[in-house]
Amino acid sequence: MKEIIAIVRMNKTGATKKALVDAGVAGFTAFKVMGRGQLVDDPAIVAERKAKMMALAGADEQDAEMLIDGFLDGHRLFPRRLFTILAHDEDADTIIEAIMAVNRTENGVGDGKIIVVPMLDAIRVRTGESGEEAV
Template sequence: MKEIIAVVRMNKVSATKKALIKVGAAGFTALKVMGRGRLVEDKSVIAERRETLLALAQKNDHETEKRITEFLDGTRLFPRRMFTVLAHDEDVPGIVQAIISANKTQYNVGDGKIFVLPVLDAVRVRTKESGDAAI
């Protein structure tokens, strides 16, 4: 039995839910979280992303530029969604692949992170079933 924790972009929540349902995940929980990943050190990627974000913002003011700069230099946390899925060991590769497929973008940064952890036990409150039967 494993716990899969996936941290994904907010605009990928619907795609992630659909992918988890399609792959047959028994159930999942989603939480709003704030955070940031490892900073990108390639200055060309950062410059390109900065220009794209400024163009998307459709504003050319100091506040917008400040927020984008803080986003790219690591001083600002940004919203993400964290999914938690309990799964049978044999289902983990399919679930992980479904999450990757739903969340991979062409941006080369910020697509999220997936963690797979062992689960010692689970108990279904309603029936008191434990172990794999509780999933």
Template sequence: MKEIIAILRMNMMNKTKRALADAGIPSMSAREALGRGKGLVDFKVLDGAEKGYEEAIAQLGQSHRLIPKRMLLTVVPDKLVEKVVKTIIKTNQTGKAGDGKIFVMPTLDAIRIRTGESGDEVLDEG
């Protein structure tokens, strides 16, 4: 089983939830997140700040704010990872900077508290 974490534009969250539910993946968690990608970083200014130049440090403080995002989390059996990833990409891909990121990580186990069941049985089967 794998945990899939997607960082998405805030205005794409409802569309993504619907697309995943239509794909048979209704179970997920979401939370607010703040972040930015490398596309918004001026590496010359960053390099100057790392070297201790006060002008560069001041410029970093004035720009490149963190952007409000949504973090979507779901855990699925290995056989559904590709389906989930493709659904998220299809729903969120605009071709512009800021479309988001997807992270796929191994998960050792999942346990349903109500029944004590564990493993893939407690996950969506899509």
């Protein structure tokens, strides 16, 4: 048994849910979380992301620029969605591929993380089943 933890962009939540259902996942849990990944050192990528974010910001450019700089320099956290999925060992690769397929972008940064953890046990509260039967 495996626990698959996926941290994805907020705008990829719907696509991720659909991909999980299409992959045959019986159930999953999703949380709104805040976090950040590794800082991007490439000034060209940072400048491109800042320009795109400023174009979307609209109203008060000074406040928007301060927020955007905070995101890009690591002082602020990004909103993300965290999915937890319990899976049989033989289903884990299919689920991981489904998550990766819908979350990979051409942005070069921030597509998320997938963490796979072995599970010792699972128990279905309603029936008391444990182990593989509970997944």
